[in-house]
Amino acid sequence: MKDVAFVFVAPLRNRVVITAANPIAETQGIYSGMAAADAKAITTHLQVLDHIEGKEAKLLQQLGLWCIRYSPIVTVNLPNSLILDISGCTHLWGGERAYLKEIVNKLRTSGYNARAAIADTIGTAWAVAHYGKVTPIVENGMQAQALLNLPAKALRLEVPVLNKLQKLGFTTVKSFIQIPRSVLRRRFGEGLLLRLAQALGIEDEPITPLVLPVPYTERLPCLEPVRTDKAIEIAIQKLLESICTRLQSEGKGIRKATLKCYRIDGRIVQASISTNKGSHSVSHLFKLFGLQISKIEPALGIELFLLEAPKVEDIDPVQEKLWVGKPGLHDTVLAELLDKLAGKIGANAIHRYLPAEHYWPERSVKQAASLTEIPATKWRVGRPRPLRLLHRPEPVEVMALLPDYPPKVFTYKGKRHIIEKADGPERIEREWWLDKGMHRDYYMVEDSDGQRYWLFRSGHYDKSPEWYLHGFFA
């Protein structure tokens, strides 16, 4: 069919009219809207095919799905275009030019007569793709220049507006773009201004992607805006039920989820939860959201609920059963408890520690990244360490009998402690590659009441040694 002139025809008011013609047919003077009989009279060998209702939409949809390989956000713009949001995609094909070439070439080799353009706004890209003659790539912020020489219909205007423009002699965008907005509005209505603003990037043009980029998303539009906590609860319950059924069938569990509430005043309020372990249990996730409900401010009302699960992970249902009732860090009940606590008091209040390979006491433990992370090294037990370690060592006044002897008396918070027994010193060198300062000589001392402390002298014993209290032993 590549070298043959062909047209699609459809009956219209007792006539058979051409709805679309291929480029070869067009060069022979055939255009859509012409009567099929006339076209046949002009050319020989014209293939006439029946137009099937909705066929082009279906075809475009399929093409759009195919285009997802180039960008996750693709949308169909009837009757004949596809819009791709290519932010951050082109570098994979080595720049915008190569990217564009690749798409157009692929489409052309599969037999489509495709044109493409890249611009900051949908409007400009559409205009250049359809009517542009110079370059298909419009540089950043150059929309106005790109549009100037294009015909007025490049702005995706309605037919009556177009006719009016033509009647008044405004054939190109250049001819009316300078006219004050109020005048344009009076003559041609809001539609023209909107399209112009959209093409120039003044007005936002939202698109609904063919396939949502977040794979686990549930929407719940409300018949009427809701305001009460109870209604929000019901919404969350419904959303969770549908998303959890889906997750369960795919063997996945939520790690992070966000509830977006679209309010009627145009703002979005969000509530997020995260779990320590993938979960598709409605009751557990509902509990986590339940702690957040008070933070959702419905204002005048919420008209749309959107539940997104940006982070999911595979969970093994068999394994879950295995762990139930077994105490330890793998316990599901424990993970659920920690999720709940994190929801109320914040995840940064919960700590778990692992041994770190440092002798310096403040650095000898590190935070565990996850609940199930196991220690890479063993816990050191050789040296006495206090059960309570002060976050910052506190200076104390100390008397020692002889230099380098353990202290005899020390005063802490105005109270004198007479030391009866002492162990030490244990010298801990500062890690000079991490910070500068003196080493510490630690002594474990016991006062006359049997209370035990961890004292250290900073640096060598000189004229005015500095002593600190760093911890308490049991």
Next chain:
Amino acid sequence: MANAKRELINRLQKDILQWEGYRPPTAAKKEMFGLGAIEAAFPNNIFPTGTVHELVCDNTEQATASTGFVSGLLAVLMQNGGACLWISLSGNVFPIALKAFGIEPDRMIFVHLRKDKDVLWVMEEALKCAGLSAVICELSEVDFKQSRRLQLAVEQSRVTGFILRNRSKKMSSTACAARWQIKSLPSEPIDGLPGVGFPRWNVELLRVRNGQPGNWTVEWCGGNFRLVERQVLAQELQNVG
């Protein structure tokens, strides 16, 4: 006749205990804390797990001594590989030191909070969670109503809870099974060598539900509790004197 009466009273006492929600562990599940005479102070001669204990501390030194005593008990409770939640306001417990008490510090989850109210909320939620071996919380004030809530939570889950009351202003009564006070005692040199000996505490059981309050000297030596007899103590004192 008198014997029969005593038996009846004993049985009634046991029944009442059960109705109060106090369920002692069965002999098969009995955990060996090695506390000897102290365990005898409790009903049925069993150290009560699955309930809430309260430890009174006047200062940081006592709080540390209490921490040591509790850690010794936790080592037994966590034997089965369970995890433990430590809720505190101070957040100065040093995990490495727990290893010396036979606890795997990485199985301990610490929660650092700022308000008593939050501590109580977390404590209650944690006590409801049967997946934990024990829950320890450090706070300053707890009243009867709040402690009752905690007690009700453990009756379902059988988790053991410990409350460390630091610098409590008024000593109100609570629904806890036992109230302890642990104070440091001067240690004894090991084999007459100079230096610091094993930690030694004066363990005082101030109040216990249906048991006998008492006062003991306990030493933590070599990973076990060791009760120091009064006579030995007197002997040692004499030696020192």
